[in-house]
Amino acid sequence: MKRDAPDLLVHGFRLALRNWPCLAWAYAVNLGFALSTAIPFSAGLAGYLDHSLAARQIAGNLDAAYLGELAILMARDHITGPALENAYWLTLIETLVFVFLTASILSVYMNGHPPKPSLLLRGGAEFFWRLVRAGGLALLIAGPALALLLAARAWLLSRMAGVSESRNLWAAAVSAAAVLMAALALRLWFDLVEGCAVRNALSGERAVRRALLPALVLLRQRFLSAYGSFLAAGACGAAGLAACIYLWKNAVDANQVAAAFVIAQAGFFLLLAARLWQRGIGTVLVLAVYPLPAPERRAAETRAGGPSTLAQPPAPAVTREPTLQELVQKLHREPWASPETSKAARTDLFPEKTPAEIDQAGIDSADGDPAAGNRGAKEPQISLLAEHEMKPPLPRSTDAAAAPADSPAQPEGPEERPGSGLAATVSVNNAGPEPQDLQPAADLSPAGEDSSLRPSESQKG
């Protein structure tokens, strides 16, 4: 458990780093919108400042009185109002773009697709409304909670005020910190809700509300590591911004606008990077506990209308030992002998089938209707299958013994980890180029221990 937080931090960071174009896009949006709001403001300033000697009081060490006078004049001449109105609407649009971008980023993080613009656009379009709905639902829950906290703080401060300034200051600071911590916890929960919503969507589940409870359960189960990682990443961003402000204040002259701009942008870039780091942490956490099903199974579930949802976690399906019937099916999919000799034999005895056909037809035939499956095929094992169908699952050692000695190490279907039988371990980035890098998948050990991050630990070890 001690390594949970570092693992989340590292994996979240690597996920964000690998998908750095997402950060670049987010920063470009942030800066682009800010510049577009600044243009009318700057144009309004030109009439006052560009040809005035009084501008020196602003260009150098800032004179607050001149700044105040400028603000009064601009407001009187109806320049500030339109500029603020323009900024208001553009900020609103930017917020929507950020939601779209969040959907894109989560889609890329979850799927492991390369963060190409086309894929980002597709992901954003696919999940935008889900995030909007998730945001609405989360707001309905988090809003009252936060309002209650703020009301409690106001009440506390009203009781404390006037007693002692030092105690009052402490009470104000501590209560503000407590409210902030609670707000950040709610934010983390909402991150997980968004992650779960996208994860559900990738599994074919459309109901956004079904992401709320699993995210809460996930947060409760992994609170310390998740919250600690979330705070640490955010603190890194805030520290970066603070360092930039310190640098601007102490190393940049008042009239060095270009240097101030670069330093400010560095600070905002770091702040944004930390936010995407937090998104990465949330994604890793969601997929570690609620891994995405394999692509073919996902497709089958979607077709059958019975997706794997977070409300029905995959654990019962994969924690049991394989039955003999499944082992036989597995043998059917694998070469009987060496690749050279098996091909011709398989062509005669077992016509080629797709994995989906095997899933459907193979098991159906095992249920006592051999003619519906491989009619005419000579398959003596099938007759034995009925006898063993209701027997308890074989022990793990039997699994190894039942497999042919020359069976390939990497069977089709989900990646199999040594010692876990058919209990599929789904990589976090199972469709990505380096799926083994992010392996905080659910531990599906025979004993059913809940140690979702252990596999990656074992990999590291």
Next chain:
Amino acid sequence: MSKLIPMALVALLLPGSAASAAAPAAPPPKAQPPATPAQRFPAYAIDAWIDPSSGSVTGTEVVEFPNDTGQPLLNFPFHLYLNAYRPQSSYSQELRQEGWAPAHEALSGGSEISAISAEGYGDLLPTLRYVSPDDSNPDDRTVAEVTLPRPLLSGDTVRFHIAFRDRLPRGGEAEAARQTVLFGAHWQPALGVFWNGQWVCHQHLRSGDEFSGFATYDVDLTLPPAYTVGSSGMETGARLRAGGAKTHRFHGAQLGDFAWAAAPDFLVRDEMFPNRFGGVRLRVLARQGYATGQARLLSILRRAMQKFDEWYGPYPYGQITLVDPGPGILDGAESFPMLLAVHAPRWMPDWDHAEPEAEVVHQIGLQYWRDLAAPNGAEEPWLTEGLASYSESRVMASLFGESTSMLNAATIHSGDGEMLRVASIGMPGYGSFTRRLWRLAGGSESSMGGKTAAALSMLSSLIGEGEMRHALHEYFARYEFGHPNGANFLGTVEEISGRRDLEAYFAQVISGAGVLDYAVESLTSIPKDPARGAAGGYHTSVLLRRVGDFSFPVLVEVGFADGGRRWATWDGAGQWRRFSWDLAAKAVYARTDPLHAVTLDANFFNNSYVLEPHPLARLKLANYWVAAQQLLAQWIALLV
């Protein structure tokens, strides 16, 4: 070329200055003395019991009024200002008109006279009635009047015996503070001022400052023994009463009011400040837990008192008490005779002098110009708030620097006077200070104070800082306890400065609502001979425009590429004026008011024109805007 602007040009700035300079120097007549100052002061003997738990005061009062008015008097008006803190009062209505929604506790105050009689005249309670001389609001109740059965003859004295009961308003934000700190201001029935042949007893309104008469006070305040009291007057003794209560006895002479503050946890820190009258005891009371600002308060109190003593005259009382009641108690700072109330926030950094330094200096200014000179602040608030703002700006500049007296941080600064000026330009056109209810006309206290401070700073720049200081010193010396008016002030300034032409200036500044704004409309500097180019020299032309309707002589300066400068003056007549020069160098800039003397100018940014644009300031502010916008967007994104 000398960088000094010929000071002779400065003399041209004032209207009629040429005539003044040419006229033979005649000894200026002395300013008129105040109108009929009272020779004897009324006397108040008050015995009050204060119940901290309920915030009530029960008291008896003996008011002795010597009739030195020169005429018989039949009616006697009394202030009952605590009734302003009732929901039906005019004060509360003004609050609501201004958009304030005072808390229920803030409007829970009140004062009522339960018995009133006069020796030799009998019971006067049946004659008691509430009057509203200012707005005719029958529910105001901040002024009550009694009628004697027969007139009080000139030279006679009447002694009123009054029993009253107060509910102190609990305006503090914090319940705990409301239950701890008690403030008694305008708390006892007090006579109006007989001034210029009639009673002046204004209602308590937000739209005017107080106007109180001077009196002698002997006050007994009885409180629980744990309470420490800071007050007007000086404590002359204390004794325990039956039941464990403690009575504090105070005496004060020639006070405009008697106010007090009490709390069980006041810490007292004091020191002596020597002056011509022997010394003033500076006393700072801060509550336990708020003592960190006590040293800062005492320091600024001492430094400011020293400046006021040096510049404007000695403080006549033997003690001044500064009370820090903690946060959430005061609506800004307060000043009463010999008593100030200012909170020093613990978190305020040293480079920010807005609190408490500027507030303390301003309140001391009110001590001098309102409580000691005591003009009719209800009708001429510029003589109280305005002069206090001006003296604040000068004292603050002297103590902390002209351009750093309000803020002095690494990246930002500002001067107290500059900030007052900015406050005044926020509401142009509302500048007449001579009308009553000026605040309801759209102005504000800071706007009025700021405009007066800017106007006097402008006058000071033109007649000289020393002359202005001398004029204020003389005004205070002549009219201390004298209820002066605006004409007295103007006469004193004219006399001291030697100028007889300030009336037109004051008429525009004080009585008028005109806006002063001069602009450099355009600047061109082109080769005289296009064929020869720069070698043929340049024709430079400057177009000045008077944007506002306030006419005033103005100086214009043009700077050239070779470092040379040229000056010209414009008397402000007409709407515009063009100046031209044919010189070898190309012009770089033109500006009006190079001495920064015209502080009433409503727009400093159009006072100059630089030929080559320099976008640095614009880019700097645009950079701030971009940064703020990015941060805001990221914060909002954090919420969704």
